[in-house]
Amino acid sequence: MLISWRGGPGAPRLLLSLLLLAVWEAGSGQVHYSVPEEAKHGTFVGRIAQDLGLELAELVPRLFRVASKGRGDLLEVNLQNGILFVNSRIDREELCGRSAECSIHLEVIVDRPLQVFHVEVEVTDINDNPPVFPESEKRIIIAESRPPETRFPLDGASDADIGVNSALTYRVYPNDYFTLDTQNNREQTSSLSLVLRKSLDREEIQEHSLLLTASDGGKPELTGTVQLMITILDVNDNAPDFDQLIYKVRVLESTVNGTLVIKLNATDPDDGTNGDIIYSFRRPVSPAILYAFSINPDNGEVRTKGKLDFEEKKLYEIPVEAVDKGNIPMAGHCTILVEVLDINDNAPEVTITSLALPVREDAQVGTIIALISVSDPDSGANGQVTCSLTPQVPFKLVSTFKNYYSLVLDSVLDRESVANYELVVTARDGGSPSLSATASVSVDVADVNDNAPTFAQPEYTVFVKENNPPGCHIFTVSARDADAQGNALVSYSLVERRVGERALSSYVSVHAESGKVYALQPLDHEELELLQFQVSARDAGVPPLGSNVTLQVFVLDENDNAPALLPPGPGGGAGAVSQLVARSVGAGHVVAKVRAVDADSGYNAWLSYELQAAAGAARSPFRVGLYTGEISTTRALDEADAPRQRLLVLVKDHGEPALTATATVLLSLEDSGQAPKASSRASAGVAGTETALVDVNVYLIVAICAVSSLFVLTLLLYTALRCSAPPSEGACGPGKPRLVCSSAVGSWSYSQQRRQRVCSGEGPPKADLMAFSPSLPPCLSSAEERSVIEADYIPKILVLLFL
Template sequence: MDAHCGPAVCLVVLVQMWALVSGQVRYSVPEEAKVGTVVGRLPQELGLEAGDAEARRLRVVWQGRRASVEVSGASGALVVSSRLDREELCGKSAPCLLRLEVLLERPLRVFPVELEVTDINDNAPLFPVARKNISIAESSLPGSRFPLEGASDADIGANAQLSYTLSPSEHFKIEEENSDSRSKSLFLALTKPLDRETVPVHRLVLTASDEGRPSLTGTTELVISVLDANDNAPQFNQSVYKVHLPEDALDGRLVVGVNATDPDFGSNREVVYEIDNFVPASGSDLFNIDGKSGEIRLRGGLDFETVSFYELQIKAKDKGTPPLSGHCKVLVEVLDVNDNAPEVGVTSLSVPVPEDASVGTVVALLSVSDRDSGANGRVRCWVWPSSPFGLESRFAGSYSLVLREALDRERVSAYEVEVRAEDGGQPSLRGSRGVRVPVSDVNDNAPSFSQAVYTVLARENNAAGAELARLLARDPDEAENGRVSYSVWEGGAGATSSGGGWRPASSYVSVDAESGLLWAVQPLDYEELQVLQFEVRAVDAGEPPLIGNATVQLFVVDENDNAPMLLPPPGGGPGLVPFAGGISVEAVAGSESETLWAWAAWGSPAGQVVAKIRAVDADSGYNAWLRYEVLEPRGKGPFRVGLYSGEPKHPNPDWRYSASLRAGMQSAVHVEEAGVLRGGPGGPEQQWPTVSSATTEPEAGEVSPPVGAGVNSNSWTFKFGPSSSKQGGPGELPDKFIIPGSPAIISIRQEPPNSQIDKSDFITFGKKEETKKKKKKKKGNKTQEKKEKGNSTTENSDQ
């Protein structure tokens, strides 16, 4: 067959060749040939001449099939009358032969004809579905294969021979495998491990290509879903969470919310939170976490001073099988709040402090601390209240309490010192510590008497051991330094007795060493000792001992312990006193009185001096003031005597005490008669008493001693009433008796101070008419006055 012949020529040749071979007319036509395409020229095959085909009504008869070819009427050629589709006519059968009969009438003849419809590549490969969903576990190992359903091609032969290609993928490839079956096995092979969390779905295009000319292709989409495997642990969005919390944060406060995600799916991604570890372990009581939300909250009180930093290990665990976990850290820094007051402690205390301690002496060592930090922990200190102590900083947090002023235990025996501390927080807090600093005694004070000079009045004749006074010396020191002992200093103090001998003070008085009681060693005798001046010393028991002293002026107060004594007359023998008229009087000495015997002539005139006596009293002052009176018969005898002068005449107005009386009056006053005695630089001052009498008798009056001890006797005077004249004093003793002619007993007595003198104290010896005229008192008084004037004249003439 000529390679260059046209389609009709070739077909004819083919038909002819078939006819020759088999004796049967066979035509071949490609599918999808155009309508009108000549399949074969039947008249020629049948040996008909031109025109016979139409005349003899040459036609094609199909056997049960729709005619796709027909005989052209004029030419009698067999042409394509409708679309020929091999796949429709024959499917996958090969070859595709259509059997038909050619009918020729006049005469009727039937010729069998075979029409082969040849395949052309008019069908692309076709997959069963346009999209194929495939699920593959991400845990599948490389090399795993997953079967695929291949494409089909309606064509046959080479047009149906398919090959497959896959869109580029690093995880998958297409593998084909020949088997005993007519078709190849197609597989999707895994070349690299899958990661659902990286690519959860792979979308690939599978292409099937036939071997036709030109090649046709068909495609399908492979949607590969990677099934999750719990191959991912939960991951926190931060590996470290840093949180700052003030230490006064309230219970329940949110600390931080942690978050972990798991790229897995389903239960593999469900996360549960927990705190895996606490540093320090005490944090377990302060923090908890919500297992679902990851919120960490405070459930206790923070204390910066106890723990200032917490580290929490947080774990997020999924619910896969087996479960996987992720971890992170939460760092909690506690911020200081000024919630701690400064603390002051005493590390060393050296007390008591001697009062002679030098300035700068360290009394105590103190520690000052504040558990807060920064400004909250910076502390300043001072001593309150103001005291002799101050603070010196040794180094940070350590101070010395030192002495800054001299101490005086007698002024302040102990100090209550408060060391105060204040921090620099806002607001600031304070702390304090009290320190008691006792001051120990040093013997720096001598005993001191309450007065430099003590004036002591002591009655004479007191018993030995009688208490005279109590002396008190105070020593403000304490213990042995303030324990005082008393003694009478023998350094020259004493007195000269009336006998002329010198005796030390200790022979008269002594002082109790502990109590300061001054007592008499022996009875005192005013007539021997009137004034004793000595020194009493008070010595403490310190080392060395200190001494204080005081002067004691002891005045012996006269007691009426001596009776008046008659003196012998000048130039006469004992007991005999000459008197006027030549009459002699015998005086008999006694302890209390003297008895005088006198003879007087009967008829002696009234007022005549019968006798004159002299008497003395060893006592002093009032105790030596003598009074004369007639004892028997009391005012009824013929004798009378002047009460003080021994004369019913008056003394001269300018009378003064005699020197002997003045000497006796010094220091001779009863204690109960004493006024105010007070010590002074020159000795005690004494307010002496005043002796008064309210009597209306002519000899009544006042005795006014001067003020002050060591009295100048010249200043003593007797003051009488308006009508009184001067009276003889005790020193100038009465020495005359008036004896009118009858015997009488004359008593010489001491005149007590402040005594009242009434009319009974005067013994009047007058005329007999005086006793008979008692009712005429006024007249008798006037007569008496005249009588006394006469007696005064008589006595003056006698003297």
Template structure:
């Protein structure tokens, strides 16, 4: 093979050399040869050395064309320098020869080379268009021809010889004929009648194949549209359409888009959508349909409670001639939406409800409904807020509002009951109905005072009709059931008074029936009445009436309306207890309008300082500070040899008595109380200065007629001793008698204390106690710490008063005055004891001063059933 190829090359070179010598060289190269392909060896054909070709500048000159070949300077060969396209260079001409000029300089020479570009099958057949469309009537007959345009091929010769094929089709075939001028005649022949409703468009592929090796092909698509004839009526894809729509949907909402198909086309398939003639007018008002699009829209407000379903017949009509129609039915179901809130009605109301209504009492009948259905219409009811009322379901949609708990009008007089209804929708809707339930009053509350015991302080000598206090009882009931009237309840007790007997509380105080104002019927006198206890009743006007009670303790507050009074002596003298002299009387002018008494006493010369000469006795019918007395020497104001005890009233020597003091000393003594303003009494004491023996005889003589006894000086002790021994016997007898009476009094008091008490106690409580003390002080206090209230001042829990040290009261004008008698003997029992003691005391006159004080202290304790501690000055009243 190689030997043959070498021989051929040598032959070509020989021919080229001969041609070049003759003046022209011919080369042949196939189109589309690669760049660098050697077309011919010019240096050998021209006899030029390979190295000289570049030195002599051998090159190719094209005639008006772009050079596609060139001379290689290194080898002197003619090579392809760019793409050679025969169709571009020569088109359909054959053969395709290119004339080249070879220019050789040094020396200049020109050679001609003819280059033939040979064809290769590098171009496929091409149709004028890629797709050809045409219409064929559905009614066309078999054998109908439809001409086609053939393909072209840029190649020449066998590479351009074309053959045609048609894709498989039962309705069409290809008719290919070659004309005398070697042109092709193509036609599409209808082999079978068309049915547009079966196949609307037929797509066929026409293929052209050239004769090259290998062959190339080109294709064209034939789109054959079958022209319709109106031979089909519109058809819906469903005969019945079922749709569900929520009630309350917005107007204009698209419900469904209906689609009917018509196998025809064009105007034959143009469909109009219409309501059938059988559709009710109500549906036509509620819905609308688009004629062209078949859109069924809502044009009214759907209400499930009015209509829950609709049946609409729709007609689809084409525009063919004659027009054909198809029908379908739209069944529209309206879905319930929870758009109706429950409704609550009060069908019956029984008010007001009495507060004593029993549990289960029906107050109101309620009716509940909801127009929705299903869960949206299921209603649950409740009562709000939590109240003594509840709901009971009688049957579906009916409830009873009943009393569940006991009512109390005084706590809540009216209820605003809210009945709440809630359906089962999502979200749920609610309804409310307020029911006002007033509660009528029943007289179930008795009047109640703000405090069980009222403590009232009233000053004595107040005017008749003066307001002492205001009592107020609260009755939470209303109208007549809460209208309170006040009255003073006397009961069975009263109050003793100084005139004897018992007086009812109404003789002292009265209560206004409407206002509860407590006022004094008459001026109060502390010396007559210290404590008044009674009860006030408050009665309402209900049926039956209810009663409330309150105890009032009225304490009369003492005023300084009594001046001090000198106590009398047995012989008619006033206010002197002689210690060293006798007693006599004459008058001098007193103070504060009280009578003044002249008293006599004796004192021995040489008596030391502090020797008691006499004792002034006075008493004040008032109490407390008003009865607390003090003694002062009014005259002489200079240096007197005598002085008086400020609170004891004892007149004693201020210094040793001398003869220079004269035979007689006259003293004016003022007795004052501590009241505001203070009151006073005066006493004139005439003291005779005598020898010691004369003073003892005078004292012994006067003691036999003195009611209080005499304390003699030391020189007269023997004479007094015998009298004291006799007096001690009587003292023992008196003490035993008083002790027996004291035990009896205590027993009687305990029995009275624990016996059933009357409903109202009215009487004075003994508030003045006399205790032997140096300053004559005493106090009154309550066992329980009570608040003492007066109208014009603040309360205080304790009251302390003072009174002078009192000796036993002898009968006389002072007892008739009532001050001491009332203070120390408030009971008949005490009066009896006092009479007995006075008789014993008359028989035992020569009793010492200290023994006498103890004796009267025991008597007073028996009278008031209290314990008096000698010298203490303060006790707690038993109340």
């Protein structure tokens, strides 16, 4: 900026002052403009860049921009010339209403360096709204006796503009009888009255038609009109008069019907019927007023009629008129403002929107189950609502927005523990006393396949008698799956394996649905004493889950094998074999021994020996041991005894029924010192040899030790059976398994190699082991089986032990 200056000695000081003033104004950044409303697009507002002290060339490099705190599209700046202009239509009434001040605040921002300027653009009002009356025609009835200066209230016009543009002036013409009077009251409202200037004469003029015009103060001024139709009535010349023009009343919304709201009192100086007043609502009457209130036409009492509801209507403006009963009725007017006060009469409302039901039991914590919204039409604390949830676990309420909640999963679900939750959402307001509302939410938990089928126990013991019929049902397995529907549908199958040279499926099968286990062929105890296998249970879930159970099928022995005799030694043939016995032997001397084996077990393999007497023969000097098969002398031999003795030994097991075998022993008595020898012929030719007999004393010691051990074992087994007595499943019949306990008592002729089914005929005699199992009838219950063992099995063992 080029400044030229000429002056005297004080000129430099004055120039400096002007420069400082310009810099201070530019630094403050406060610029004020004004623009009239409704200005056209492009209307010049001001040279904003110049007024802010900015160069035009700096506007773009310094990122000159304008931000408005209100609507930013009303004003715009041309960056080429720095002029602020009108960009779009500005309506002051829309922007600021009837506010006396209306401005658009702009912030002008430039960078390098950063500067912020505040610009205020005042929007000035223009006269673009004419005055408007509430109705186009007004009818007024005036008695001719009304004195001058009588006032008749009129409804004034309204103007949306402000200031001078809304300053209304009224005139009426022709106006020989009437004039207008405008007064402002303390409530900042103006009242317009039609004032009678001189007495009326109905006989001269019966009706006056006046045009009431309202003009605002704008340039050019705008006007609004209403037609006043004044009817002049004769006689009754005094109208009822209220002591107030406006009555203000407060009523609780809980007020019962018939409650007195206000008692109006209008006075009329006339006498007789001209002074009798009838009160009524001034027409037209809104339906809301007619529903809520009633007025007594005789005494002016206004009472509640219908239920008041603060939430529907908070304020009633009731126009009332009092009309006398004169021949020419006259009316006085007032307005009742009834303010309805709120009470806590509305309980909260709960709305539940389900999102994902049922909920999978493997749903993650934090999953949203449902959306809940609450509302209360009351005001203040009466309308403030809080929500709670009962019971809380495993869910909780999370507030997402005002009066909006989410039902959220708070912990892990388990359908097998709880399949359904009945939740109650309670909404309670802040009134006193508070009101509440509840809503129920039924949350079903959907099953997932998270439980494998389980058996009651990991292993079952089953007893089946040998020689069972093919297809015999021997046991039923049952697995339980805690899941539901298809996830709990269990199917059964065998876990295939080899049993010796054959597949397991050739022995047993299992029904896929019922779990029944069948024996496909007759079982042989001598071939297979124990069949152990696994049954698998699988559910129908995806993926399927399963578990296995072990079945131990013990094949119980039946007496289906007769005793088999063993030859006495090398050189023995099928015919009778002679044995030399010295006549000099004394009583109790062992001269021979019969050996036999039985392929069965238990009682069925427990053998006893009897000496059969020949018909017509004298009493034999020999006897046979009941359980040893040893043939010994009963007395000393003499010359009277026949030189050749033929002995018939009957070998019998203890099965039901018992099976037998017969052995023939030929003894030759000689008077010599040779050691006695014995031979036997088996009725069934079984290969094998037996060596010399064991010394009797050693044998007795070994036998006593074995018997003592077996006695202790027998007592322990007996105690276990008495204490546990688990139920058992009989042969060819379903039932619960029991623990098998092998007895230690068996055939005297069994050696310790009996378990391998090998009978040795060579070498020294083995220590005998008695082993047998109780002979049980088919399909016995556990109690019956125990009684059989106690009544039959235990006494026999005790007898054997003491023998």
